Amino acid sequence: MLQVAKEVLPKLPPSEKYRLVDQLSRSTQAIPRLIAEGYAKRHQRAGFQKYIDDAMAETNESTVSLEQCRDLYGSNFPTTICKELIITYDILGRQLYKLAVAWRTFGKRSSN
Numbered sequence: 001m002l003q004v005a006k007e008v009l010p011k012l013p014p015s016e017k018y019r020l021v022d023q024l025s026r027s028t029q030a031i032p033r034l035i036a037e038g039y040a041k042r043h044q045r046a047g048f049q050k051y052i053d054d055a056m057a058e059t060n061e062s063t064v065s066l067e068q069c070r071d072l073y074g075s076n077f078p079t080t081i082c083k084e085l086i087i088t089y090d091i092l093g094r095q096l097y098k099l100a101v102a103w104r105t106f107g108k109r110s111s112n
Contacts, residue, residue, distance in 0.1 A: 008024070
């Protein structure tokens with residue numbers, strides 16, 4: 001989120017202020033907040049699950065927005081940073097998915 005805010009958003013043209021800048025800013029900021037809020041509600045199985053699912057959705061949205069930045073403004077844009085961030089958000093999405101699966105099965109496992 002910090003890297004997006006410091007290195008990507010300022011490089012977008014002013015015409016994107018209310019589109020890509022706003023959308024990318026909100027989606028990247030939402031991910032850690034959703035995880036934190038979900039963790040606070042971890043005693044509620046379904047509650048925590050919902051926040052992890054929402055964080056995964058925001059991760060996907062951030063990835064798509066970064067791909068749009070790269071594709072629309074590639075020649076005048078830090079495409080290397082975008083590529084690195086797309087990989088990072090892909091990894092984050094996979095980690096959140098694995099956490100969601102583990103959370104669904106937590107407590108259902110038989111103890112031997």
